[in-house]
Amino acid sequence: MTKIGIFAGAFASVAIVHGAAVFAESGLTADEISEIAKDATTYALPMLMNYGIMYEYAVDVGGKQYKAPFNSLYSEANVFTYKDRAVVTPNSDTPYSFVWMDLRAEPMVLCVPEVEKSRYYSVQLISQYTYNFGYIGSRSTGNEAGCYAVAGPEWSGDTPKGIEKVFQSGTQFALGLFRTQLFAASDIDKVRAIQAKYSAQPLSKFLGTDAPTAPTAIDWPKIDKDLAKHDPFGYLSFLLQFAPAVGIFEDEKPLRAKFASVGIEPAAPFPSKPLTDEEIAGMKAAAAEVQKEVASLGKLVNGWQISEGLFGDRKMMGDNYTLRAAAAVAGIYGNDSVEALYPLAKQDADGKPLDGSTGKYTLTFPAGELPPVNAFWSVTMYDGKTQLLIENPIGRYLINSPMLPDLKTGQDGSLTLYIQHDEPSDPDQKANWLPAPDGPIYMVMRLYWPKKEALSGTWSPPAVTKVQ
Structure with missing residues (x-):
């Protein structure tokens, strides 16, 4: 199981671990403790999922998913495949x-080169809360060169x-996530050339001034499946020390005080204490609410779940921590709707679960009704159980608009995608084949820089139809 999966699973299926509940010390009733644990669970889940990814990518030196230390820019030379398992529903x-980025001592400066106007790129800035607190790129700042703090x-x-411009994170650690459009396999060298011109450096180095005193080293708690179940709030206490309730987060002080009343407070000793029966009850109730929220996200249109306002900054999302947790479970690090819209499909036109082991499906875009975007669109296939990319014989994980010249269209100009586990025997169908898992299917349509008809609902994705 991945580190991110460990935390999601810990909250979904809490182990019964009896602790010594000392209610007299807190002055709280069992019901009050249960309610606080419920609130803490929904608050913590996306932060812990983020920590799981950060730990694998920037802390766990020698680990299979390790990329680079803090404040060092790392570029993937290729798109993600089934071998990449740290992040669910990867692009x-x-x-x-x-x-x-470690922002404790000073700001970081991210510089981008001039990118040709036909190519989409973005830099998404994400706090430890998983809020998107800023954007650099084609839609937000244009394709000109520039440096941002x-x-x-x-x-x-x-x-x-x-x-x-200066972007301010709500937490002392943050992620800068760069996306650079790839037109085709032959285009990869151009993408790599652009990536080589991205840079990240401390502000003092950018200005040529003396560096401030280095921050203290951190003893990062290891991620362990049993510990995640037995002491998830210990991880939350650890992370809260890097998330001060200042600025727009000052309104969280009463909530933080409630957490502190049951021992969840910044930099509390780790591990902390076994969960009480009341805390377990609260966690289970919160996990059920999050799963219910995930199942009901957005509106259902032709079998696709379409959600606006699922991802965004603290000002937009307010104190809806259940929605924040549900968004992380559905697909952590999703973009704001104006940057990318994500219709999700787990069922066919008749409302039945998509399953590659029992059915074959088609997805047909009528002539002139392809997804309306300023940049590009794609339809990506995932394993319905893990929400990860699936291994397949042709190494195809998606079909997107840059592939249109190589796809087959009908005589009426429509485009039909063939969604099935086994390779089609018909050559035209094979050209438009999106390989499916031998089991539950989860598909994500991505509309990058969507046009207003997509955001307003004037355009809707067509239904996935089972082949009879």
Whole structure:
């Protein structure tokens, strides 16, 4: 199981671990403790899922998923495949570059080169809460070259010379997630050339000034399946020390006080204590609410779940922590709707679960009704159980708009995708084949920089139809 899966699973199926509940010390009733644990669970889940990814990518040196240390930009030379298992529902359209930023001592500066106007790129800035607190890129800042600063929650000052804009994170650690559009396999060298021009450096180095005192080293708690079940709130206490309730987060102080009343407070000893029966009950109730929220996200249109406002910043999402947790479970690090829209499909036109072991399916876009986008669109296949990309004989994980010249269209100009586990025998169908798992199917349609007809609902994705 991946580190991110360990935390999601820990909250979904809590082990019964009896602890010594000392209610007299807190002055709280069993019901009050259960309710606080419920709130803490929904609050913590996306933060812990994020920690699982950060730990694998930037902390666990020598681990299979390790990429680079903090404040060092790392670029994937290729798109994600079935071998990449740290993040659920990964994008396989755009090679990723990323930098895990430690903002405790000073801001980081991210610089981007001029990118040709026909190519989409974006830099998504994500806090430890999993809020998207800023964007750089084609839609937000254009394709011109520029440098941008990313500051921690307690930084203040004027915009430094040579910096286009300062983005402020709500947490002291943050992720800069770069996406660079790949037009075709033959285009990969051009993408790599763009990636080589992305840069990340401390502000002092950018300005040529003396560096501030280095922050203290951190003893990162290892991620263990049993410990995640027995002491998930210990991880939350650890993470809260990097997420001060300042600025727009000051309204969380009463909630943090409730957490502290049951021992969940910044930098509390780790591991902390066994869960009480009341805390377990609260966690189970919260997990059920999150799963219910995931199942009902957005509106159902032709079998596709379409959600707006699923991802965004703290101002937009407010204190809806259940929605924040559900969004992370559905697909952590999703973009704001204006940046990318994500229709999700787990069922066919008749409302029955999609399953590659029992059926073959088609998805037909009528002539002139392809997804309306300013950048590009794609339909990606995942294993319905793990939400990860699946191994298949042709190494195809998606079909997207850059592939249109190689796809077969009907005489009426329509485009039909063939969704099945076994390879089609018909050559035209094979050209449009999206390999499916031998079991439950989970598909994600991505509309990058969607047009207003997609955001308003004027355009809707067509239904996935089972072949009779």
